Amino acid sequence: MKTYLVGGSVRDEILGLPVTDHDHVVVGSSPDEMIRLGYRPVGKDFPVFLHPRSQEQYALARTERKVSRGYKGFEVYASPEVTLQEDLARRDLTINSLAKDQDGNIIDPFGGLSDLEAGLLRHISPAFTEDPVRVLRTARFAARFGFRIAPETLALMSEMVHNGEVDALVPERVWQEFARGLMEQRPSRMFYALRECSALARIMPEVDALFGVPQPAQHHPEIDTGVHVMMVIDHAASRNYSLPVRFASLTHDLGKGTTPPEEWPRHIGHEARSVKLVKDLCERIRVPNEARDLALLVARYHGDVHRAAELRPVTIANMLQGVDAYRKPERFEEFLQACACDFHGRPGYADKPYPQAERLHDAFEAARSVDAGTIAAELTKTISDPTRLPGAINTRVSEARIAEIKNRLA
Template structure:
């Protein structure tokens, strides 16, 4: 029995990055050997065990063979006669197909160290094309390592195009896709994730509503970058730079989908794109099975982001409606995330990344002013039900009128 550290732990140590999760592969052992040493089996499709002391995962060396469509369409073979090189051959990228022995020596049969030096994300073997999920994984790695200068090797990008053209991406479950998308959006360069998917043709299959935005112009006076798709990438870049949560990043990704429905003869203007975009955002949320907090914020940001941009011009009654739509009194965090998404939208424009966004402070102040209205005095007057709601709305409207007058 020989035990090796494999995959990301080896890669990140060589890159000088923090190593968080450690995976181990065991060569020359059987299931019975592992259990005899106190390892607890947890694997479903193939033998994976938990170490009796550390709880870390140890997998028997295995090979795999394509047996169906999609991410799960594989038959695995684990046996003491499977070599380390055979196990590493089934992995996705050369930089993930290295191992380290107990003496710290690197076993690198497929050129992972050379690709680390060259800053290349390159597939290990043609079997890469058998797993459609790898298209998303490679794009995610590109988003993670772009700050270090990594790029996808051209031959790997060609394989990713073949997968996209084959229709295999449609075999991915929404749960698997969302896991990769959500992780990628939280990487240092989520915009690179989307760009790589577009470069290989996968974006048109996975998020066609977003892909449709590329090449759609906007008024240059407001959007010096002009292209709506490029703008969305720039907004994502701002989200990462300002460390926004997943909810905000997802909302920013989808906020302008309605512009993809504007008839070309109306370009570069996009009148009522906010309302047109709502059904598209809802469709993407449903197809991707986005969590409820992400889905709800995305719809609200899509519908109301231009309200935020015009916040200083809004009538008190419109401000009140906005606060009520967000349930800003009971869910202040969601309203705060809305403001953050709108600020990222405003900053995601060429040359305007550092421009002040006074609308953010104004909207926060409006919400605070409306929240100062106390319910107890209205209850003491005997109001309840619809009467209480109407009275509370009148008091909040008066507070918002006073707030706006103070800042006039």
């Protein structure tokens, strides 16, 4: 029985990156022996065990054989006879096929070290095409490391798209990979990689449709809506914003992809169209509620936020109510962050001031200073009809908030 560190922990250590999780492969053992040694079995689809002291994962060396479509369509074979090289050969990319033995020696049967040095994402074998998740993972690694994808690997990714293999991806796994890609330092690289192999049009056609759609040059020097959205998500990443902010940044302009070409470069009413597209996308790939709800608000209101200096106090008050700022002030902060990313995600705008956010912050603080409880208590004393009371309270609170906003912004 021999154990080896494998995969991402070895890769990241070589790259000088923080290593948080350690995965181990065990060669020459069996489930019975692992249990006798005190390891706790946790694997459902293949034999994986937790170390009795460190609680790190130890998996028996195994091979896999494709038996049906999709990322779960594999038959797993684990036995003491499976070698380390056979186990490493089933992995996706050469940079993920590195191992380290207990003496610290690096084992590199597929050229992963040279690909790390060259900044190259290259598949190990034609078996790469057997798992459609690898298309998303490879694009995500492009975003994480800034590596280029080897032409032959990109060709296999394109083949997987054209033969329909990516259509077998389950929604939860699609969201998981996109969420991880959005949290990288340059998430745009993931989307450009997916466009290059035509996968984006199949998996997230609403975003793919934005590329090639022009915007007014006086407001958008980049012109192309797809390029703009990529700049927006990269700006969100540069500010280390949350996943909901980054997802809202990605989806805020989806409606521009449905503007009739004869109306270009203007996009009147794209906000309402964006809301519907965001709803459909979130339902299709099972986006969590927190990210979905923020994306819907940003899609609906980002144009109003950009025009904050022109808005009347009553309009601002209605928007604050519409985004549920009083009950969810932290989300309101994320809402303004995403709108600011939309502003900054243009050539020459990254460091420009965005006073709209500060103006709406001030308006919110002014409106929030209204004591709704006191107003309700006073009206309860003067209105005897309980059916009229809720409406009267809402009206009086709204009037007070509008007055406070007007005074603060005067």
